[in-house]
Amino acid sequence: MPNLVEIRDLHFSYDERSILSTLNMDFPRGKVIAVMGGSGSGKTTVLRLIGGQLQPQSGEVTVDGQIVNAMDTKALYQMRRKMGMLFQHGALFTDMSVFDNVAFPLREHTNLSEELIRDLVLMKLHTVGLRNAAQLKPAEISGGMARRVALARTIALDPQLIMYDEPFAGLDPISMGMTANLIRKLNDALGSTTILVSHDVHESFLIADYVYFLSGGKVVAQGRPAEMMVSTDPYVKQFVNAEPDGPVPFHYPGTTLADDLGLGARA
Numbered sequence: 001m002p003n004l005v006e007i008r009d010l011h012f013s014y015d016e017r018s019i020l021s022t023l024n025m026d027f028p029r030g031k032v033i034a035v036m037g038g039s040g041s042g043k044t045t046v047l048r049l050i051g052g053q054l055q056p057q058s059g060e061v062t063v064d065g066q067i068v069n070a071m072d073t074k075a076l077y078q079m080r081r082k083m084g085m086l087f088q089h090g091a092l093f094t095d096m097s098v099f100d101n102v103a104f105p106l107r108e109h110t111n112l113s114e115e116l117i118r119d120l121v122l123m124k125l126h127t128v129g130l131r132n133a134a135q136l137k138p139a140e141i142s143g144g145m146a147r148r149v150a151l152a153r154t155i156a157l158d159p160q161l162i163m164y165d166e167p168f169a170g171l172d173p174i175s176m177g178m179t180a181n182l183i184r185k186l187n188d189a190l191g192s193t194t195i196l197v198s199h200d201v202h203e204s205f206l207i208a209d210y211v212y213f214l215s216g217g218k219v220v221a222q223g224r225p226a227e228m229m230v231s232t233d234p235y236v237k238q239f240v241n242a243e244p245d246g247p248v249p250f251h252y253p254g255t256t257l258a259d260d261l262g263l264g265a266r267a
């Protein structure tokens with residue numbers, strides 16, 4: 001099967017409010033796939049459906065040939081061991097050293113000896129350039145370094161699938177570029193598949209093989225970054241050029257201001 005993850009005809013709503021509808025997405029093995037879109041377009045929801053934290057009302061999410069939304073708790077737990085997830089504001093444990101933060105998933109999910117864990121942690125920290133910071137506490141390192149430690153922790157168990165939610169948020173341009181390069185490097189070194197949720201066009205296009213644009217809970221555009229750069233699609237253009245005006249909605253959906261002010265058409 002060429003795709004590690006597939007989403008088919010998926011509908012998801014919170015109570016009455018539809019968030020995703022008729023969603024179809026493919027995430028080919030070994031690739032870095034960016035999922036982009038405006039605030040509230042459903043990007044994080046897609047990640048949570050793939051991780052099995054949310055259940056769709058209809059449709060399917062398949063990971064490595066298995067239907068996630070049909071799994072029992074035990075199967076879900078096993079599947080999540082094959083996934084690394086770095087969620088928005090995925091903070092480090094502040095009372096633990098850098099070393100212990102990265103060791104945490106290994107201690108939690110494996111029976112490996114402390115000696116082996118030590119070597120694995122040092123190798124992961126080496127990959128993100130922070131082996132020599134192993135004994136520092138999160139408060140003693142910069143925000144960009146903390147993000148790299150979080151990356152090392154995410155890949156501690158050599159996941160088949162790595163999901164990042166806004167990994168560039170709050171980083172300075174240099175740390176952003178470094179993080180982006182690392183995301184690509186880690187994917188290729190581990191032979192994983194990466195799903196990257198981000199607003200950041202420049203960094204995402206630099207490292208992604210394929211890009212999906214979501215709006216209003218649907219895929220409105222998709223293709224390779226080079227194709228997206230020259231796309232004439234109004235959504236894509238607004239995103240790529242960071243234009244404030246365009247089809248990407250600014251307002252949270254609901255009643256109009258005129259309605260709220262009692263100025264709507266009266267019978």
Ligand SMILES: Nc1ncnc2c1ncn2[C@@H]1O[C@H](COP(=O)(O)OP(=O)(O)OP(=O)(O)O)[C@@H](O)[C@H]1O
Nearest residue numbers: 014019037038039040041042043044045046197199
């Ligand atoms: N627990 C919840 N209960 C009800 N509605 C929710 C809940 N979580 C998210 N939503 C709504 O679902 C929609 C999609 O949210 P989601 O977090 O997937 O968007 P997003 O594209 O990741 O946005 P952002 O880029 O701002 O993080 C939003 O309109 C949000 O208000």
